[in-house]
Amino acid sequence: MxxxxxxxxxxxxxxxxxxxxxxxxxxxxxxxxxxxxxxxxxxxxxxxxxxxxxxxxxxxxxxxxxxxxxxxxxxxxxxxxxxxxxxxxxxxxxxxxxxxxxxxxxxxxxxxxxxxxxxxxxxxxxxxxxxxxxxxxxxxxxxxxxxxxxxxxxxxxxxxxxxxxxxxxxxxxxxxxxxxxxxxxxxxGPPPSPTSGISPASPGNKRIAITMFGVTTPAVTHARKLLAAYPCTTYVFHASGAGGRAMEKLAVAGFWSGILDLTTTELADALLGGVLSAGDARLTAAAHARIPQVVSLGALDMCNFGPRDTVPGQYRGRNLFEHNPSTTLMRTTAEECRVLGRQIAERLRYADQDNTAVWIPKKGVSALSVKDAPFWDPDADAALFAAVKEGLNSTQIRVIEEEREVNDPLFVEGMTVVLVTKSCGKRLAPSAHEVWRELVLESIFITRRTSAQS
Structure with a gap:
């Protein structure tokens, strides 16, 4: 040496x-x-x-x-x-x-x-x-x-x-x-990857990107535990603007085997002028690179600003929540959610439709939008869900609605099982519940696909 x-x-x-x-x-x-x-x-x-x-x-x-x-x-x-x-x-x-x-x-x-x-x-x-x-x-x-x-x-x-x-x-x-x-x-160590400079994963190991925010942390924590049973490495990106851009940049370079895009909140900041925007390219790289992805609507109930006195004047009368002294969250309205849902559908239309799925947590897209929480707003959530479904109705992309909130372990298990199947060509060792669950999901998909074609 x-x-x-x-x-x-x-x-x-x-x-x-x-x-x-x-x-x-x-x-x-x-x-x-x-x-x-x-x-x-x-x-x-x-x-x-x-x-x-x-x-x-x-x-x-x-x-x-x-x-x-x-x-x-x-x-x-x-x-x-x-x-x-x-x-x-x-x-x-x-x-x-x-x-x-x-x-x-x-x-x-x-x-x-x-x-x-x-x-x-x-x-x-x-x-x-x-x-x-x-x-x-x-x-x-x-x-x-x-x-x-x-x-x-x-x-x-x-x-x-x-x-x-x-x-x-x-x-x-x-x-x-x-x-x-x-x-x-x-x-x-091994030679750096020519794409990123990071040492490559070990043979057979898959790279899985996951997006996370504070209000979706329980979901991501559970997903990581599930993925630990499979030969893959997880890379968690904080949905802070820079995190989303970094994940998208690595997707362009073909770095990922699959993406669990559980937290798409950066879209709201891009739309409304928040401080955590990842730009207009968010949710596009995996689609164009044909990377398997399972997408959810995590934290689209909020837009992020700095301390309360930095919130733009036109938003001062809105439903605001002081997350900490440096961060003020603003609840997105039904019309804003409708626009966000359309954006998601439009950007996913270019994805590999056989290897893309969208999961809708009908009981809450974050820890703050569940019932009795500060951002509980069924009308705004319904507008978001309807726009996503309508935008993807003529595609083969599977949309799964669940009467659960985004941090529910069973909701996360469903997303994770589908991602592993799509990105790695294999399943996690399934429990009896998971086998039943996949059969139900597949029947939903077949029924929906048949309906779209007829």
Missing amino acids: STAPPTVALIGTCDTKLDELLYVHDKLVNEYGVQCKLIDVGRTPSQHPSIAITQLDIFVSSGIDPPSDLQSLPRGKLISTIIKHTIPLVKSLRESGAIHAALSMGGSGGTSLGSEVMRAALPLGFPKLIVSTMAAGDAHPFVGESDLAMMHSVVDIAGLNDILCPILDNAAGAIAGMARAQRARLLE
């Missing part, structure tokens, strides 16, 4: 932050015992013995000369140009095993540059850290659905001082440790 130390890619604008970059470079090499490749992504080329990859090297690696007007480009155009040519360079360094972690630092421009390069060039599981003035604000534009870590610089990265230096020291120590861990994984 090689004993060479791991290498950290240090990405920064050397024309404006050379002193700070050299401080981190020297910490990495001299105190933390790792190698460092300092990559200059500045507007004006810099010269220093510690710069391993110059600005010119970045363009040469792409097979072109730097644009003649590079120095005069507007800031946004400059950043996008350097990003375009830095991504393949960093990706090549990672694929060849030349680097084991990446660190960047900067203000808004440097953070935008570093984060976009890391997200595009470095897969999930590969260590990536940015020290940024932007880390204490809305970090979503920089992190997206990736596993990028951000550390707040507190002061601007503009001069070494007794506030900034300890923070840079911590960042150097953190990324050095992560680089060692990454190198150990590469030396001791």
